[in-house]
Amino acid sequence: MDWLYILMPIAGVKIFWPGLIILGIGVGIIGGFFGMGGAWMVTPGLNILGFPMAFAIGTDIAHMAGKSLISTMRHGKFGNVDYKLGCIMIIGTVAGFEIGAQMIMWLERIGIVGPVVRWMYLVLLALIAWMVFHDVAVKRRKEREAVAAGKEVDKLATGIEWHKTFHKIKIPPMVHLKVAGIYCSAWLPITVSFFTGWLAGILGIGGGLIRMPALIYLVGCPTHVAVGTDLFEVMISGLYGAASYTFKGRVELVAAIVMLVGAAMGAQVGSVATKYIKGYGIRIAFGLAVVGCLISVLLKLIPNYFPAAYHVCDVIATVLILGLVAAMSVYITVKMVQGAKQEIAAKKGRV
Amino acid sequence: MKSVVQKVVLVLTTLWLSVPFAFAAGAGGAAPIVIVADSRKLTGVMAWWANLYNESHVYFTICTVILIPVIGVLFGVLADIVMHFIGIDLKSRELSEH
Numbered sequence: 001m002d003w004l005y006i007l008m009p010i011a012g013v014k015i016f017w018p019g020l021i022i023l024g025i026g027v028g029i030i031g032g033f034f035g036m037g038g039a040w041m042v043t044p045g046l047n048i049l050g051f052p053m054a055f056a057i058g059t060d061i062a063h064m065a066g067k068s069l070i071s072t073m074r075h076g077k078f079g080n081v082d083y084k085l086g087c088i089m090i091i092g093t094v095a096g097f098e099i100g101a102q103m104i105m106w107l108e109r110i111g112i113v114g115p116v117v118r119w120m121y122l123v124l125l126a127l128i129a130w131m132v133f134h135d136v137a138v139k140r141r142k143e144r145e146a147v148a149a150g151k152e153v154d155k156l157a158t159g160i161e162w163h164k165t166f167h168k169i170k171i172p173p174m175v176h177l178k179v180a181g182i183y184c185s186a187w188l189p190i191t192v193s194f195f196t197g198w199l200a201g202i203l204g205i206g207g208g209l210i211r212m213p214a215l216i217y218l219v220g221c222p223t224h225v226a227v228g229t230d231l232f233e234v235m236i237s238g239l240y241g242a243a244s245y246t247f248k249g250r251v252e253l254v255a256a257i258v259m260l261v262g263a264a265m266g267a268q269v270g271s272v273a274t275k276y277i278k279g280y281g282i283r284i285a286f287g288l289a290v291v292g293c294l295i296s297v298l299l300k301l302i303p304n305y306f307p308a309a310y311h312v313c314d315v316i317a318t319v320l321i322l323g324l325v326a327a328m329s330v331y332i333t334v335k336m337v338q339g340a341k342q343e344i345a346a347k348k349g350r351v
Numbered sequence: 352m353k354s355v356v357q358k359v360v361l362v363l364t365t366l367w368l369s370v371p372f373a374f375a376a377g378a379g380g381a382a383p384i385v386i387v388a389d390s391r392k393l394t395g396v397m398a399w400w401a402n403l404y405n406e407s408h409v410y411f412t413i414c415t416v417i418l419i420p421v422i423g424v425l426f427g428v429l430a431d432i433v434m435h436f437i438g439i440d441l442k443s444r445e446l447s448e449h
Contacts, residue, residue, distance in 0.1 A: 009401035010388045062415065066423035073427045242419060246412040249404070253415050254397070257422060264426030272439060344438045 008252045011055045017258050019049045024063065024259035026325040028266020032071040033273050033332050034286050035227030036208025037064040037234045040293050041325050042259075048318060051252070058242075058250030059259075065238030066256065067263040072231045074271035080228030082179035082221070085189055089233060092193030093200075093207065097237070100201020118301050121203050125294040128213050132287030135159035135217070136280065163220025180221045180229070192218045193233075200237075208234050209293070212286065223279035266329070273332045276339025285328065292324040 005014045023045045027038040039060050046056035075081050107113040138159030146153045163182075171185040196214050200207030208230050215226035245251045274282065299317040303310040390401035404411045 007392060007397070009390065009393055009397045010404055012389050062419055066419045066426075069420055069423035070427040070430070073424070074430075239416060239419065243412055243416045246415040247408055249408065251415060253418065254400070256419065260422055260426060264423075264430055268430040268434060272434065340437070340439050343440065347438065347440075 006254070006258070008051075008055075008254055010249065011051060011252050011255075013050050013052070015050055015255060020255055020258040021262035023049070024067075024262025024264075025266040026262075026329045027259075028067055028071075028263035028268075029270040029273075029329045029332050030266075030289070030325060031064075031067055031208075031234075031263075032074070032231075032267040032270025033227070033277075033282065033328075034208070034270075034289065035071075035075075035212045035230035035234070037061075037068065037205075037238060038208075039064065039205050040209065040296075041321055044318060044321055045325075046255070048322075051255070054250045055252055058245035058248075059252045059255050061238055061241040061245055062251045062253060063256040063259040063263060065235055065242045066260045067267050068231045068235035068238055070264050071267040071271050072228065072235050074268060075224075075228030075231055075274070078224070078228070078271075078275060079179060080224045080274070081232050082177050082225055082229045083232065084175070085177045085180055085182075085219070085221070086229050086232040086236075088175065088186055088189045089193035089211075089229075090236060092190040092195075093197035093211075093233060093237065094240075096194040096197025096199075097201040097207075100198040100203075103198075103202055115304070117203055118297065120199075122294065122297050122301065124199065124203070124210065125290055125297065128210070129287055129290045129294060131160070131213060131217060132283055132290065136284060136287070139280065160217055162217055166218060167220060180219070180225045182220050184220070189219055207237065209290070216283070223282050224274055227274060227282065269333055269336050272340070273336035276342075277332075277335050281335075285331070289324065289328060292320060296320050 004016055004018060006017045007014050023042060027042050027045075030036075030041065031038045037060075039057075042060040042063070043053075043056045046059060047053055051059065072081060076083075104113060104117075107116055136159060139157065140159075142157060142159065143153050166188050167182070167184045169185055169188065171187050173186045174183065175186045175189075176183050177189075192214050193211070196207055196211045199210050211233060212226050212230045215221040215230060216223060219226075221229065242251060246253075277285075296317040299313040299320070302313045388401040388404045390398050390405065393401050403414065
């Protein structure tokens with residue numbers, strides 16, 4: 001069974017390559033569907049497969065850039081990417097990310113980086129999960145009220161509408177983002193991207209997990225456009241991160257390419273699935289993924305206070321993340337296949 | 352003008368070098384860098400790749416940054432062909448909800 005293992009030229013470790021493809025497929029599906037890089041899934045996955053943590057992070061970022069490019073191409077064809085918005089947001093993202101990075105070094109110097117990052121991550125995930133499910137609850141309440149009043153339910157209606165308040169701020173220059181259907185001050189996406197970039201820099205993540213809901217709830221993008229535009233951002237930040245990590249010898253390109261084989265397939269499935277699953281379906285699934293991530297971070301925090309529970313918590317966190325990736329991937333794939341079948345059947349019916 | 356350029360280069364270099372600290376933050380302490388890749392057990396392309404790394408990190412980085420998008424585009428185009436062959440419409444999507 002030696003052929004199932006490949007010797008990594010830089011890291012010098014032997015890796016089970018089918019595992020890399022499976023991981024690539026899973027994260028490709030989820031990343032293409034939710035519009036995120038998926039570092040929170042891949043890094044522990046690569047670590048389990050035998051990569052040292054530094055290589056796991058670097059390789060993850062390198063593969064993330066390629067995978068996001070594939071997903072962006074697909075979403076771009078569906079008209080889900082607002083390139084203008086993406087380019088405006090790069091300014092804020094880079095500035096915010098670098099300030100976050102500087103803050104991390106400062107926190108490292110005063111010796112409190114670990115607890116600050118973990119607790120901040122936890123609070124942020126809880127906030128995102130609350131935001132998503134609160135939004136769903138508000139939308140349902142609005143629908144119930146419309147039905148009770150005998151009015152027709154607006155299919156394009158949303159729950160939380162904070163973005164409408166932000167759109168009232170008319171500080172020049174104003175921009176018209178045609179794909180997203182937004183007319184707002186350019187400072188809104190710049191400010192939002194600055195804060196999401198800052199948080200990503202502090203937390204050491206790509207930022208898709210934060211940027212996607214921020215695009216929806218603060219900037220006011222439709223869900224599909226938020227997913228596509230976020231992937232465009234992830235692609236650029238991924239390439240930047242990949243260059244930086246490669247220069248420091250922390251990227252195993254061979255592993256990233258093997259993962260890309262799986263991710264290319266997965267990204268197609270995830271991106272095409274957004275065609276068949278409604279905006280709120282994506283939001284609910286995203287909320288569940290965030291809850292899973294929240295629990296896994298919590299499990300990693302417990303051993304800091306109860307060291308004896310380290311192994312138990314580690315196993316549960318790993319099983320939870322891998323189980324979540326598997327369950328989500330299966331759900332998205334099934335929905336994509338069902339939708340594609342219906343579409344092909346409808347086409348044949350017309351002919 | 353020259354001093355402004357120097358300052359910009361200095362700031363950009365500092366920012367560039369600070370990125371890994373940020374990325375590594377979520378995962379605890381950063382691991383030591385691999386200075387020399389062990390290419391003794393490798394053959395063919397793998398040995399060439401490890402040697403490229405040993406000879407110049409700059410060339411190695413440039414190759415990686417070029418290869419990632421190229422491979423991404425290749426896989427993307429390949430998948431396009433497959434999807435088109437299956438019969439999935441890749442050019443339009445109904446706006447079903449906000």
